[in-house]
Amino acid sequence: MSCRAVIFDLDGVLTDTAIYHFYAWKALADELGIAFTEHDNEQLKGVDRLGSLRWILQKGDLTLSTADEARLMQQKNAHYLELIDHITPDNLYPGVQPLFAELKRSGIKIGLASASKNAAFVVERLGIATQFDYIADANQVTNSKPDPEVFLLAASGLGVAPQHCIGVEDALAGIEAINRAGMKAIGIGDAKVLSGASKVYPDVATITLTNLLKL
Ligand code: B16
Numbered sequence: 522m523s524c525r526a527v528i529f530d531l532d533g534v535l536t537d538t539a540i541y542h543f544y545a546w547k548a549l550a551d552e553l554g555i556a557f558t559e560h561d562n563e564q565l566k567g568v569d570r571l572g573s574l575r576w577i578l579q580k581g582d583l584t585l586s587t588a589d590e591a592r593l594m595q596q597k598n599a600h601y602l603e604l605i606d607h608i609t610p611d612n613l614y615p616g617v618q619p620l621f622a623e624l625k626r627s628g629i630k631i632g633l634a635s636a637s638k639n640a641a642f643v644v645e646r647l648g649i650a651t652q653f654d655y656i657a658d659a660n661q662v663t664n665s666k667p668d669p670e671v672f673l674l675a676a677s678g679l680g681v682a683p684q685h686c687i688g689v690e691d692a693l694a695g696i697e698a699i700n701r702a703g704m705k706a707i708g709i710g711d712a713k714v715l716s717g718a719s720k721v722y723p724d725v726a727t728i729t730l731t732n733l734l735k736l
């Protein structure tokens with residue numbers, strides 16, 4: 522495969538915002554009297570806001586009106602925004618900047634494919650917004666991961682055919698989305714969990730350009 526673009530997921534790949542999503546969902550779940558643990562939060566990685574809320578409601582055997590769902594999502598998001606307000610470039614995972622620099626030197630494009638509606642804000646705070654050749658996020662797509670839409674949008678925004686793209690993801694739903702988009706998938710995390718990925722690394726710092734080009 523000749524790699525012309527690498528498309529990164531945000532939460533869990535470039536930075537750790539999952540913990541803030543957890544705090545905000547946990548506060549809401551507590552208010553609703555629904556038990557919600559860090560283990561539960563693992564299931565929500567890469568899952569969009571409505572999907573996450575419905576997962577929690579289902580755990581508590583609750584069904585709410587669309588208006589109530591909208592209110593709770595708004596409440597969770599306001600809390601999440603408060604929690605991530607202090608994010609700085611120090612919150613970028615080690616290894617991201619060197620990898621981006623290597624990709625740029627090789628003429629390989631850099632894309633973002635995030636299920637978060639707050640992706641633009643987060644990459645701005647991390648100080649990497651201008652390094653992306655294209656950013657695709659939840660504001661632009663109708664179908665969330667594992668649907669391939671956000672990765673296909675990123676590829677088309679980059680002007681690179683999917684078969685020349687590599688996607689990097691920490692979530693099972695994201696790996697499925699990359700595979701369904703016809704791209705090569707790199708997983709970040711546990712190889713046993715991310716079994717659909719072509720290759721799994723513990724973190725971004727262990728990915729090298731040489732490894733990517735071998736895929
Ligand atoms: P928001 P990613 C995802 O981002 C998170 O992994 C997931 O936990 C979160 O629920 C989702 O974004 C929606 O986030 O409420 O900010 O729109 O991993 O695809 O970058």
Ligand code: MG
Pocket residue numbers: 530531532533534566567690691692695
């Ligand atoms: Mg993620």
